[in-house]
Amino acid sequence: xxxxxxxxxxxxxxxxxxxxxxxxxxxxxxxxxxxxxxxxxxxxxxxxxxxxxxxxxxxxxxxxxxxxxxxxxxxxxxxxxxxxxxxxxxxxxxxxxxxxxxxxxxxxxxxxxxxxxxxxxxxxxxxxxxxxxxxxxxxxxxxxxxxxxxxxxxxxxxxxxxxxxxxxxxxxxxxxxxxxxxxxxxxxxxxxxxxxxxxxxxxxxxxxxxxxxxxxxxxxxxxxxxxxxxxxxxxxxxxxxxxxxxxxxxxxxxxxxxxxxxxxxxxxxxxxxxxxxxxxxxxxxxxxxxxxxxxxxxxxxxxxxxxxxxxxxxxxxxxxxxxxxxxxxxxxxxxxxxxxxxxxxxxxxxxxxxxxxxxxxxxxxxxxxxxxxxxxxxxxxxxxxxxxxxxxxxxxxxxxxxxxxxxxxxxxxxxxxxxxxxxxxxxxxxxxxxxxxxxxxxxxxxxxxxxxxxxxxxxxxxxxxxxxxxxxxxxxxxxxxxxxxxxxxxxxxxxxxxxxxxxxxxxxxxxxxxxxxxxxxxxxxxxxxxxxxxxxxxxxxxxxxxxxxxxxxxxxxxxxxxxxxxxxxxxxxxxxxxxxxxxxxxxxxxxxxxxxxxxxxxxxxxxxxxxxxxxxxxxxxxxxxxxxxxxxxxxxxxxxxxxxxxxxxxxxxxxxxxxxxxxxxxxxxxxxxxxxxxxxxxxxxxxxxxxxxxxxxxxxxxxxxxxxxxxxxxxxxxxxxxxxxxxxxxxxxxxxxxxxxxxxxxxxxxxxxxxxxxxxxxxxxxxxxxxxxxxxx
Numbered sequence: 001x002x003x004x005x006x007x008x009x010x011x012x013x014x015x016x017x018x019x020x021x022x023x024x025x026x027x028x029x030x031x032x033x034x035x036x037x038x039x040x041x042x043x044x045x046x047x048x049x050x051x052x053x054x055x056x057x058x059x060x061x062x063x064x065x066x067x068x069x070x071x072x073x074x075x076x077x078x079x080x081x082x083x084x085x086x087x088x089x090x091x092x093x094x095x096x097x098x099x100x101x102x103x104x105x106x107x108x109x110x111x112x113x114x115x116x117x118x119x120x121x122x123x124x125x126x127x128x129x130x131x132x133x134x135x136x137x138x139x140x141x142x143x144x145x146x147x148x149x150x151x152x153x154x155x156x157x158x159x160x161x162x163x164x165x166x167x168x169x170x171x172x173x174x175x176x177x178x179x180x181x182x183x184x185x186x187x188x189x190x191x192x193x194x195x196x197x198x199x200x201x202x203x204x205x206x207x208x209x210x211x212x213x214x215x216x217x218x219x220x221x222x223x224x225x226x227x228x229x230x231x232x233x234x235x236x237x238x239x240x241x242x243x244x245x246x247x248x249x250x251x252x253x254x255x256x257x258x259x260x261x262x263x264x265x266x267x268x269x270x271x272x273x274x275x276x277x278x279x280x281x282x283x284x285x286x287x288x289x290x291x292x293x294x295x296x297x298x299x300x301x302x303x304x305x306x307x308x309x310x311x312x313x314x315x316x317x318x319x320x321x322x323x324x325x326x327x328x329x330x331x332x333x334x335x336x337x338x339x340x341x342x343x344x345x346x347x348x349x350x351x352x353x354x355x356x357x358x359x360x361x362x363x364x365x366x367x368x369x370x371x372x373x374x375x376x377x378x379x380x381x382x383x384x385x386x387x388x389x390x391x392x393x394x395x396x397x398x399x400x401x402x403x404x405x406x407x408x409x410x411x412x413x414x415x416x417x418x419x420x421x422x423x424x425x426x427x428x429x430x431x432x433x434x435x436x437x438x439x440x441x442x443x444x445x446x447x448x449x450x451x452x453x454x455x456x457x458x459x460x461x462x463x464x465x466x467x468x469x470x471x472x473x474x475x476x477x478x479x480x481x482x483x484x485x486x487x488x489x490x491x492x493x494x495x496x497x498x499x500x501x502x503x504x505x506x507x508x509x510x511x512x513x514x515x516x517x518x519x520x521x522x523x524x525x526x527x528x529x530x531x532x533x534x535x536x537x538x539x540x541x542x543x544x545x546x547x548x549x550x551x552x553x554x555x556x557x558x559x560x561x562x563x564x565x566x567x568x569x570x571x572x573x574x575x576x577x578x579x580x581x582x583x584x585x586x587x588x589x590x591x592x593x594x595x596x597x598x599x600x601x602x603x604x605x606x607x608x609x610x611x612x613x614x615x616x617x618x619x620x621x622x623x624x625x626x627x628x629x630x631x632x633x634x635x636x637x638x639x640x641x642x643x644x645x646x647x648x649x650x651x652x653x654x655x656x657x658x659x660x661x662x663x664x665x666x667x668x669x670x671x672x673x674x675x676x677x678x679x680x681x682x683x684x685x686x687x688x689x690x691x692x693x694x695x696x697x698x699x700x701x702x703x704x705x706x707x708x709x710x711x712x713x714x715x716x717x718x719x720x721x722x723x724x725x726x727x728x729x730x731x732x733x734x735x736x737x738x739x740x741x742x743x744x745x746x747x748x749x750x751x752x753x754x755x756x757x758x759x760x761x762x763x764x765x766x767x768x769x770x771x772x773x774x775x776x777x
Contacts, residue, residue, distance in 0.1 A: 058171050063151050063184055067315025067516060071292055073322040074359075074511075079288050082312045088196035089203065093183040096198065097212050101182065102257035103223035107248045109143040110255050113178055117144045117169035144169040147184045150313065153516075190309035191222065192229030194371070198222060205234055205275045216258060217266040218274055220248040230300075230308050230373065238271040245271065287331035290365025291322050293372045294379040294489075294509045298523070305513060305521055315516040320509050321359035326352055329637045330362045333630055341367070342623050345610045348630065349377025350601040351489040351507075352638065355496045355593055358505025358525070360489070361638070364601075375606070382485035383602055387443045388567030388591045389464075389481045391539050392494055393471075394451040395436055397463040400535040401455050405665070406437045406542055407658035410447035417476045423449055437542045437658070441550035443566065445480050452479035466530035467494035467504045481569060488600040491591045496598035497530045498539050499563065499646065504530035534651040534661045539563075541646075541659055547592070555590050555628035557636050561645040564592025564631070568624065571617055575608060585618035590627040592635070595644045599635055601627040 071080040105112045111119050119142050141149065148168045153161055172181065191201035201222055202208045214222075224244035225232060234241040249266050252258045258266075286292075295318060299305045306314055333339065334348055350364035365376040375381055398404050412431040416422045425445050431438075439447035452460055453476070461474045468490055471483050486494075489507055497504040506526040513521040543563035547556040551566040567589035571581060591600040603626050605616045618624050653660045660666075 058152065058168055058175070063147065063172075067151070067313060069312060069314055069316040069318065071288070071295065071322075072317065072319045073324045074320065074361075075324075076319070077324065079322065079324060080286065080292055082292075088187065089199040089209075090187050090197060091183075091199040091211065093179045093186070095211055096183075096186060097214065097219070099216055099257075100198065100211060100214060100219045100222070102252055102255070103216075103219045103248055104143070104182075104186070106251035106255045106257060107223050108146070108226075110251070112143055112182075115142060115144075117142060117171075117173040118166050141165070142169065143185050144172055144181050147181060147188065148172060150188050150309070151184070188313075189226045190229060190312055191225045192233055192308070193235070193373075194312075196313065201225065207276050215266070215269070215274070216249070216252075216262055217245065217269040220252065220266060221245040221271060221274070224248045226309065228308065233373075234271050234275045238275075242271045287328050288322065288324075289371055289374075290331075290363045290369050290376055290378055291320070291327055291360075291509065293365060293369075293374065293376050294360060294363050295320055296372050297376070297380065298508065298510050299513065303523060317514040319511040319514070321354070321361060321511060322509070323352075323361040323638070326362040326634075326638045329634060330364045333633055334364050334367045339626060339629060339633075340622060341626070342619070342621075343616070344368070345605055345616055346603070346623070347377055347606060348601065348603050348626075349379075349381060349488045350599065350630065350634070351378045351487075351492040352597055352599045352634065353489075353492045353496055353507050355499040355596055355598050356505075358493055358496060358507045358527070360507050360509045361597065362634075363489070363509075377488070377602060379489045380487055382487050382490075383587045383604065384481050384483070384485050384569045385491060386481040386567030386569045386587060386589055387445075387448070388491060388565050388589045388600075389478070389486075390440060390443070390448045391498065391543065391565060392464050392467060392469060393460045394448045394455075394479050395440055395542070396498075396531065396535055396539050397455040397460045398436070398451045399538050399661070400463060400531050401459050403534075403661040403664040404436060404451075405655075405658055405660040406538055407435045407660075409433050409435055410439060410450050412439070412444050412446050415446045415449065417449070418453070423480075435658070437545055440542050440565075441545050443551050449476065449479045452476065463531065464494075466528075467497045468506065469494055481567065488591075488602050491589075491600040492593075492598045495591050495593050495600065498536045498543070499593040499595060499598060500536070501533045501649070502529055502531040502536035504528060532651065533649040537646060537649055537652050538659050538661075543592070544646075552590070552592070552628065554625055555592060555631045557632055557639070560594060560635070560639055560643045562592055562594050562635065563646075564590060566590055566628065568618075579608065579615045581615070581617065583620065585620075585624055588618055588624050588627045590631045592631055594635070594639060595646060596640060597635065597638060599631055601630045601634075603627045603630075 069082040070078055071082070073079050109119065111122070122142070145165050148165050149161075152168060153165055176184070186198040188197065190196055191198070191204070193204050195201040195204040199209065199211060202211055202214060202218075205222070206214070206218055208214065208218075221234065221241060221244075224241070224247065225234075227244070231237070232241045232244045246267055249258070249263045253260060253263050296311055299318070300308055300311050306316065310316075330350065330352070344367075347366050347368070348364055349366060350362075351360065352362040353360050360379075363376070363378040365374065365378045368374075369376065395404075398408075410433075412425065412434050414422070414430065423445055426443070430446070431442075431444065434444065434447060436447065436451065438444075457474050457476070457478075460479075461471055464471055469486055471478055474483065477483070493505070493507040504526070508523050508525050510523055515521075540563045543552075543565055544561065546552040546566075547562055547564050552564045555564055555566075556562065567587075568585050569587045571584050571586055575581070576583075585604070587602060587604040589600070589602050591598075593599065603623075604618060608615060608617065610616055648654070651662050653662050653665050655665060
């Protein structure tokens with residue numbers, strides 16, 4: 001019993017010692033955490049103090065005008081200033097109606113009249129969101145902070161800038177009244193379309209200079225724009241603008257500025273009905289506008305380096321790869337009277353990139369391109385590429401993976417897609433056995449499809465992705481251009497990889513951005529091997545043949561080693577029937593390159609009908625060749641006096657006039673395979689066909705010239721006598737179309753760029769939603 005008692009006492013004593021030991025460890029842990037927190041808080045306080053000490057001085061001059069963004073070309077020459085004071089109409093706070101103030105305060109800063117520059121409740125909510133979703137996910141800025149951000153600080157989303165913004169906002173509140181701060185905001189904020197300040201915005205969107213005349217709906221619309229002027233653009237996206245306006249109206253009700261009845265009445269007004277019918281933009285004849293638009297797209301939409309308003313008035317210095325001379329030449333060509341453009345609605349988009357680096361040198365945004373955020377046909381707008389895709393989806397992958405020589409034979413014969421849908425040739429004829437060189441030279445459709453099928457859709461898709469063209473999903477019709485489409489910039493960069501030994505460089509307009517505080521940003525661009533050097537060289541060699549003796553002869557440049565490919569898409573059969581058209585094109589392309597530059601040109605119309613309801617499409621009157629003429633003119637203009645030829649790599653072996661992949665060449669030179677004893681006769685018949693077509697073109701050219709000569713004689717005689725108005729209008733119309741009697745006419749020494757084609761189809765017999773019809777060469 002005594003021993004048991006002693007044992008229990010010892011156990012209790014041992015437990016007491018253990019508990020004391022545990023409490024000691026907890027004390028040590030809590031003390032350590034306290035010291036750590038103290039160090040963190042102390043270190044944080046020191047860091048904040050350093051940030052505040054580095055904050056710029058709060059000058060009145062900085063508050064009155066946003067900082068202009070400047071654009072520089074490749075030589076460091078300033079070519080544009082995005083914000084200019086003449087783009088802003090200042091307004092006094094006394095001119096701003098209460099409904100406008102209410103709308104802005106409700107959506108931007110509902111406790112504006114209560115805080116001292118910082119809304120701590122809103123800031124805590126934003127901090128929670130940033131912790132959950134990452135830094136910059138949500139802003140907690142007051143109107144006062146936004147004034148500081150837009151006028152004094154750089155647009156970076158960093159902790160340092162936010163600390164300085166808060167500090168300066170509190171200082172601003174001590175120096176200025178609430179109305180004065182609101183006035184600064186209203187005069188500096190960006191509303192889109194070159195409109196800086198509330199009054200300029202009212203003129204831009206409503207044509208109204210008197211703010212007191214704005215309705216509740218109009219005031220709410222304007223108040224909602226600064227958050228994202230591009231995404232809620234009332235002209236382009238009235239539905240999105242309407243949703244944003246309605247959110248402002250709801251906030252106005254929540255804050256007691258308007259009642260439910262006023263809200264309902266304001267929501268009844270459609271945005272499309274309350275804005276101007278015609279979009280008014282800051283238009284000018286600046287030849288650099290299309291290029292600056294590409295810069296905007298890269299920094300705001302793609303890389304998201306800055307916001308929309310920060311791009312225009314963030315005080316940035318943007319250094320670009322722009323070649324000013326090339327851009328001026330591009331602008332001049334798109335507005336030249338020496339090019340036989342058929343009418344004012346006819347559009348052109350082109351992109352010029354450096355073959356070795358992918359740097360964008362010039363952009364042709366369109367003949368009617370005026371300002372940033374217009375439809376940029378050179379860099380953004382996509383169209384079906386027609387046969388310009390064949391080197392990328394068909395023959396490039398076949399040489400890459402199957403190591404086909406340029407003499408590899410495919411049969412041009414009656415054929416069908418895997419689902420049984422027939423595929424046609426542009427001339428309705430079949431050439432029998434042809435080498436892939438000849439098939440690409442004359443843009444045969446059936447050999448192209450067979451090459452695509454031989455290599456497989458997956459490998460073709462991966463090859464295209466490697467040069468910046470993503471096609472997903474991919475169907476067999478893609479082999480001749482039947483997919484969603486590409487932009488000229490994408491095609492120029494993709495073709496540059498062939499001219500660069502197989503290395504693809506992601507195209508870029510921007511070298512670097514310098515922020516007002518001296519910090520810099522540079523793009524992190526893709527530069528990687530997209531194909532073997534033998535593939536790049538062998539495709540290039542075939543495309544040089546296209547220029548010398550194939551469909552690209554009209555684009556060839558004497559004395560310059562150049563490779564290239566034509567492309568076009570026919571009008572869908574449904575549209576032919578709908579509009580009563582017998583034949584014609586939707587798109588006409590030319591894509592080519594030298595060792596210096598890669599250039600792609602697209603031509604066509606924005607839609608099948610213009611604003612007046614007139615049907616518009618590319619006719620076979622020389623208009624289909626404009627893309628080739630533009631390529632030849634611009635490439636001739638920008639090329640150096642001594643353009644180097646493409647160098648054959650060691651991986652390529654030449655046997656006779658054809659090329660083979662080293663290691664895959666035949667042991668002994670082989671004769672070109674023949675499917676029958678009539679092969680020679682077939683080739684002779686093909687050559688005769690080509691000669692006949694050329695002769696037809698010569699005769700057509702002579703007839704056209706004779707017709708034009710006769711028309712000129714008749715016109716000269718008519719000038720000496722008075723005619724009625726109808727005849728005068730006919731003469732003027734004829735004269736306008738005949739700016740240059742030879743321009744746009746088929747070259748009598750060259751094969752016309754006839755159309756190859758097959759309706760865009762998906763496997764299983766389904767048509768592509770974006771089908772433009774048969775794809776031409």
